[in-house]
Amino acid sequence: MTDALKTDAAPESLPTPAMLALEPLDLAALLCSRVCHDVISPVGAIVNGLEVLEDEKDADMRAFALDLIKKSARTASARLQFCRLAFGAAGSAGAAIDTGDAENVARGLIGDDRTKLEWNAPRILLPKNKVKLILNMCLIAAAAIPRGGVLTVNIDSEGNAFSVTSTGVNARVAAHVPALLEGRPETGNVDAHGIQAFYTGLVARDSGLDLTLTTETEKVSLAATARATQNEAPTGESAAA
16 A cells, blocks of 8 residues: 555545644744653652652662663653754754754664664754754654554655655554644644654645655655645745745
């Protein structure tokens, strides 16, 4: 089964949902909610570990609490560093970002005992929105393999086309993701759970790129390529810059 964002059309009996023009303040609030969701769990674990250290006298329990604090602090740091590049205003306006930095934050967040990250890319400077797009594509691809697998990132030598592929057991994206990537959510709105996929589409269009999503047996691929024709972006998309 293959789904292509550029080519899929809604059934003739159903109207195509309108492109959603999200207000800048709403976009900012939803992205903040997403970042808070990502870091609240490890930060909460740190707090719990500190409480155990305050109350416990047992050496084993104190060692367990200290280990929990260390692991949770590393997790929180990795997530914040990733979010800084994927969502934040890293560098000044129009700044370029080293793909090596993108690889480092991606490995810190995604690479673990269950998921192997293969980063096939030259170390080059790319416009920050292209780096944001690559990292957000990584998030979608990683979410497609919750049981683990292999996530492969490919970037051409000029940085004009790139893809992220996830391979693993029952690899799939949530049903609402394709519409959010297109900026046409079926409900006509977007919440904190869907804002990351919606934002990915915003950044792609702002970068003059088309996204193509394909799904096969145990494989999900996202590819970004130069748009054939430049269309005027809907109001609010400049907020992704």
